[in-house]
Amino acid sequence: MSRCRRIVVDRYGGPDVLRLALCETPAPGPGQVRLRMEAAGLAPADALMRAGRYPAGPRPGFVPGWDVVGRVEAAGPGVPADWEGRRCAALVLRGGHASHLCVNADRLVPVPAGVDALSAACLPLNYVAAHQMLHRLATARAGERVLVSGASGGVGTALLDLARLAGPRAVGTASAGHADVVSAFGAEPVDYRAGDVTARIADLSGGDGVDIALDAVGGATLTGAWRLLRPGGRLVSYGFPAAGLRSRRPSHAVLRQLLRLRWWSLVPQGRSAASYRLSAAARRRPETVQEDLGALVGQLASGRLRPLVAEAFPLERAARAHELLALGRHTGKILLIP
Ligand SMILES: NC(=O)c1ccc[n+]([C@@H]2O[C@H](COP(=O)([O-])OP(=O)(O)OC[C@H]3O[C@@H](n4cnc5c(N)ncnc54)[C@H](OP(=O)(O)O)[C@@H]3O)[C@@H](O)[C@H]2O)c1
Numbered sequence: 001m002s003r004c005r006r007i008v009v010d011r012y013g014g015p016d017v018l019r020l021a022l023c024e025t026p027a028p029g030p031g032q033v034r035l036r037m038e039a040a041g042l043a044p045a046d047a048l049m050r051a052g053r054y055p056a057g058p059r060p061g062f063v064p065g066w067d068v069v070g071r072v073e074a075a076g077p078g079v080p081a082d083w084e085g086r087r088c089a090a091l092v093l094r095g096g097h098a099s100h101l102c103v104n105a106d107r108l109v110p111v112p113a114g115v116d117a118l119s120a121a122c123l124p125l126n127y128v129a130a131h132q133m134l135h136r137l138a139t140a141r142a143g144e145r146v147l148v149s150g151a152s153g154g155v156g157t158a159l160l161d162l163a164r165l166a167g168p169r170a171v172g173t174a175s176a177g178h179a180d181v182v183s184a185f186g187a188e189p190v191d192y193r194a195g196d197v198t199a200r201i202a203d204l205s206g207g208d209g210v211d212i213a214l215d216a217v218g219g220a221t222l223t224g225a226w227r228l229l230r231p232g233g234r235l236v237s238y239g240f241p242a243a244g245l246r247s248r249r250p251s252h253a254v255l256r257q258l259l260r261l262r263w264w265s266l267v268p269q270g271r272s273a274a275s276y277r278l279s280a281a282a283r284r285r286p287e288t289v290q291e292d293l294g295a296l297v298g299q300l301a302s303g304r305l306r307p308l309v310a311e312a313f314p315l316e317r318a319a320r321a322h323e324l325l326a327l328g329r330h331t332g333k334i335l336l337i338p
Contacts, residue, residue: 005338006063006098007318012052015322020315025100028076032102033083035070039121039312040096042321042334043067043154048245050322055251058094065096065336067124069117072108079105087111089297091124091282091289097318099338107286109293112301122158122307122333123296129238129278130158130214131292134166137274138212138234142167145205147225150216150239151187152178154333157308159214160185165304168212171201173221181308181331192217198224209233217241218257231270237261238276308332 004025007018028034046064048054069089075081088108095101111120134140146163150156151172160182163170170187182189190200201224202209211232213225216239226235237257244253257275264273282289299305310330313321314337321334 004098004100005315006095006101007065007315007336009050009060009062009064011060012050014051015319015326017050018319018322020318026102028074028079028102030077031079031104031106032076033072033079033088033105033108034074034076034100034102035068035088035090036073037068037070037096037099037101037338038087038117039069040065040098040336041067041121041125041154042097042318042325042336043125044239044325046097047322047325048250053245053250055254063095063098063101065098066093067091067121068096068101068103069111069120070101073100075105076102083108087113087115087117089120089124089293091128091278091293093279093282097315097336099315107290109290109297111297115297115301118309118312118335118337119300119305119307120297121335122154122309123300123305124293125278126154126158126333127162127296127305127307128289128292129276130155130162131296132278132281132288133214133236133238133276134159134162134168134212136288136292137236137276138214140166140168140212144168144211145208146170147201147210147213147228148172148187149192149214149221149225150174151189152181152331153216154310155216155238157181157185157332160187161306161308163187165299171204171210173197173201173217177329178331185306192221197221198228201228212236215239218244218253222257222260226264226271226273229271233271235261235264235271235273236276237273310334312337314338 152174172182179189209230219241312335
């Protein structure tokens with residue numbers, strides 16, 4: 001019986017290439033479980049993959065979707081049967097935009113009853129990336145000043161939320177219409193479209209600069225963030241310039257930025273510059289992703305986190321969700337639901 005629905009990208013293109021396919025419900029292989037999806041995240045990387053602009057991205061025929069929350073329906077060989085019925089979150093990197101999917105059991109983190117699926121679905125990609133950048137790479141401390149660019153987006157709001165909990169004072173760049181979102185997390189908003197942003201952020205810190213800069217935007221914004229670092233400051237770059245990714249050679253834009261970061265780390269002048277990719281962390285140090293996701297689910301369950309959901313769309317309306325992401329007027333995380 002066909003009862004599984006999934007979003008398939010058969011050819012690269014705009015949101016109109018997304019196809020809702022009906023398929024056999026997948027059977028979990030050894031070490032896997034089948035999840036019935038309750039909520040799945042839509043990430044800018046999904047849109048880049050759909051458009052064929054994600055460097056070394058998948059060939060057509062793939063199902064997008066980096067992160068999911070769902071209930072275990074069936075356990076495969078080697079997985080204890082008592083996994084069945086549990087609600088879990090997972091970073092899957094691919095395949096999340098489906099009503100049912102098979103996931104390696106060692107990638108699952110249980111989600112307690114009472115935690116809503118939409119909030120939990122904000123954690124595996126955005127909050128884990130934010131946590132790893134803020135705490136594992138930049139080692140943020142209470143009292144430090146943190147600059148978050150792209151602060152109203154999915155990762156940006158996660159960074160502001162975690163900075164609010166850990167004690168650093170945050171400055172967040174966003175468009176003027178999204179200043180209230182930045183303020184709601186206790187951060188100081190700066191409109192990136194008005195005047196000399198770097199000078200205004202320097203003013204906010206009494207000309208002293210910032211201890212940590214977490215940059216989603218790249219290009220001139222990244223250079224501004226590097227200049228704003230005070231001695232001992234740490235820069236973490238995790239996004240690339242949108243125009244570069246839309247160009248004919250997106251991998252050149254990526255390479256240019258990575259070379260710039262490399263150059264800065266060769267002549268650091270008392271500062272440090274690093275590039276972060278959650279997919280690389282999940283490949284090289286999956287245990288850190290599990291550990292951080294587990295800790296974040298615990299914080300969510302105890303009411304300490306405030307994930308911001310932009311909107312949730314049924315799978316049938318995945319194209320509309322991609323359009324909303326492309327418009328760039330959302331705040332927080334866009335989700336798909338079955
Ligand atoms: N390296 C990793 O592991 C990793 C993980 C997750 C995401 N990412 C990347 O991180 C970036 C952000 O992801 P996301 O999910 O947060 O995206 P998102 O929800 O679309 O948010 C992006 C935000 O950037 C803001 N923005 C756009 N241009 C800006 C500028 N010039 N200056 C400051 N802010 C600007 C927008 O703010 P306004 O709407 O207020 O204009 C928007 O809210 C993407 O490039 C994504 O691919 C990387």
